[in-house]
Amino acid sequence: MPFEENTTTKILVIDDDPAMLRMVCSVLRNIGYDVFSAKNGNSGIEEFKKESPTLVITDVHMPDISGIDVLRSIKKDSPTTQVLVFSGVGTMDDIIEALRLGACDFLTKPFNLKLLIHTVNRCVERNELINDRMNRHATLERLVVERTAALTNTFYETVKALGRLTELRDPYTAGHQNRVALLAVGIGRELGLSQSELEIIHVAGLLHDIGKAAVPVELLVKPSRLNELEFELIKYHPQSGYDIIKDIPFVESLGKDVSIVVLQHHERLNGTGYPNGLSDVEIELESKILSVADVMEAMSSHRPYRPALNIDVAMNEIRKNRGGGIHRNALMPAWNFLPGTIITTPYCSNR
Ligand SMILES: [Fe+2]
Numbered sequence: 165m166p167f168e169e170n171t172t173t174k175i176l177v178i179d180d181d182p183a184m185l186r187m188v189c190s191v192l193r194n195i196g197y198d199v200f201s202a203k204n205g206n207s208g209i210e211e212f213k214k215e216s217p218t219l220v221i222t223d224v225h226m227p228d229i230s231g232i233d234v235l236r237s238i239k240k241d242s243p244t245t246q247v248l249v250f251s252g253v254g255t256m257d258d259i260i261e262a263l264r265l266g267a268c269d270f271l272t273k274p275f276n277l278k279l280l281i282h283t284v285n286r287c288v289e290r291n292e293l294i295n296d297r298m299n300r301h302a303t304l305e306r307l308v309v310e311r312t313a314a315l316t317n318t319f320y321e322t323v324k325a326l327g328r329l330t331e332l333r334d335p336y337t338a339g340h341q342n343r344v345a346l347l348a349v350g351i352g353r354e355l356g357l358s359q360s361e362l363e364i365i366h367v368a369g370l371l372h373d374i375g376k377a378a379v380p381v382e383l384l385v386k387p388s389r390l391n392e393l394e395f396e397l398i399k400y401h402p403q404s405g406y407d408i409i410k411d412i413p414f415v416e417s418l419g420k421d422v423s424i425v426v427l428q429h430h431e432r433l434n435g436t437g438y439p440n441g442l443s444d445v446e447i448e449l450e451s452k453i454l455s456v457a458d459v460m461e462a463m464s465s466h467r468p469y470r471p472a473l474n475i476d477v478a479m480n481e482i483r484k485n486r487g488g489g490i491h492r493n494a495l496m497p498a499w500n501f502l503p504g505t506i507i508t509t510p511y512c513s514n515r
Pocket residue numbers: 372373401429430513514
C-alpha cells in the first residue's frame with residue numbers, strides 16, 4: 165500500500181514525553197498519515213472518543229493512567245480498533261498483558277524508525293483485513309437470512325399448492341386441509357407445543373389428505389354412502405400420502421418427518437384406525453392432534469351425503485369416543501378452541 169494513500173487513516177499518539185511525541189508524530193505525518201496526539205492517558209481516551217482513529221499508539225508509563233489502562237478502555241468501547249503499545253521500561257509482564265488485551269504489537273524504546281514505520285503499517289493493514297472480514301461476514305449473514313426467508317416462503321407456498329391440487333379433485337372438501345391445519349395448530353398451541361412442533365403440525369395439516377389424489381374422483385364426490393370395497397380404497401389415502409411426500413427432506417427443514425404424521429392421521433388410540441391399526445404410544449402426538457382437528461373440521465362442514473350438525477353434537481361425538489377414537493390429551497384444549505357453529509356426523513372425517 166503506497167504511503168501517499170494514507171491521508172484518511174487517522175492515528176492517535178499518546179505519550180507524556182514531549183520529545184518522543186513530536187518525533188513519532190512527525191515520522192508518521194511524513195509518510196502520509198493523519199496524526200493527532202495527547203499528552204496523557206485520560207486526554208488520550210477523550211481524543212479517541214472524539215476522533216475514532218484507526219490506530220492508537222500509546223506509551224505504557226504515564227503520570228495519570230497507564231497505557232495498559234488506555235488499551236483496556238479502548239478495547240472495551242471499540243474491540244476492532246488497533247492499539248500499538250510502546251515503553252521505555254517495559255517489563256515482560258507489560259508486554260504479555262498488552263498482547264492479552266488485544267494490542268496489535270509492542271515496541272520497546274528506543275526503537276528504530278524503520279521498525280516503527282513497518283509496525284504501524286502492519287497494524288493499519290491488520291485493521292483493513294479485519295474490516296474486510298467483518299464486511300464479508302455481514303454480507304454473508306444478510307444473504308443467508310434473505311435466502312432462508314425466500315426458501316421458507318417457497319416451501320410453504322409449494323406445500324399449499326400441493327394441498328390445493330388435492331382439493332381440486334374434491335370440491336366438497338375445498339379448504340378442508342387449510343382449516344384442519346389452523347385448528348390443529350390452535351390445539352397444539354393450547355397444549356404448549358414449541359414453535360417447531362407447531363410448524364410440523366401446520367405442514368402436516370396442509371398435506372394430510374394429499375393421498376386422495378390416488379382415490380378415484382367418483383368416490384370422493386359420491387353423494388351416497390360408500391360400500392365396503394369403496395371405503396377400503398378411501399382408507400388407502402394415508403399410505404398414498406406418505407408415499408407421495410416421503411422423499412421431501414422434512415427432517416432437515418422442520419426437524420421431523422411430516423410424512424409419518426400424515427401416514428398416521430387416521431390411526432386411533434384403541435387400534436381401530438387405519439392404515440396400520442396402531443395404538444396409543446405407537447402414534448405420533450402430532451398425528452393425534454391432527455386427527456382431532458380433522459374430525460372436528462369434517463363434522464362442521466357440509467357434505468352432499470350428510471347434513472351439517474350443531475357444534476354440540478360434534479363435541480359430544482368426540483367426548484363419546486374420548487380415549488378411543490381420539491387422543492385424550494388433545495381433547496380439553498379443543499373445547500376452548502373450536503369456533504364453528506355447524507357440524508356434521510360421523511366422526512370418521514372421510515365420510
Ligand atoms: Fe384423511
